[in-house]
Amino acid sequence: MNLSHLAKRFWGSLSRREPSDADIAWAQSHLLPREAALWSGMAVQDRRHSLLVARRFVERAPDATGPEIAGALLHDVGKQVAGLGTLARVMATVVGPRTARFREYHDHERLGAELLVGAGSDAATVELVMGRGPLVDALRWADDL
Secondary structure, three states, X not given: OOHHHHHHHHHHHOOOOOOOHHHHHHHHHOOOHHHHHHHHOOOHHHHHHHHHHHHHHHHHOOOXXXXXXXXXXXXXOOHHHHOOOHHHHHHHHHHOOOOHHHHHHHXXXXXXXXXXXXXXXXXXXXXXXXXXXXXXXXXXXXXXX
């Protein structure tokens, strides 16, 4: 567990500032309509985080395809299933998958992939959200903010 990464994510999650209109437009330009709806349903701090990760991902993998960029934008979409707030997410991270909702939080990759299959996402998008595929290392690098 990278404590520096977790501390940065925690402090960033306290802000309720919406992404800029330009950032929202950039994200939506890489998403299918049903993916954009899922992205818009993510918590504001998750959307801001996804934008940072996706832009770093593109920096690391400039030849990434549209579906791969969508995977970077949606890598945490499954976290919304658990419905945990910031402090509950911290607890889930510290204590592990001890309750049903904490298990959902820890299983966000699989849950996100299921949401994306239902949304008609490309296989490359689903694969990246599952933590697989040729660009998974670029995504992990980008996510280590």
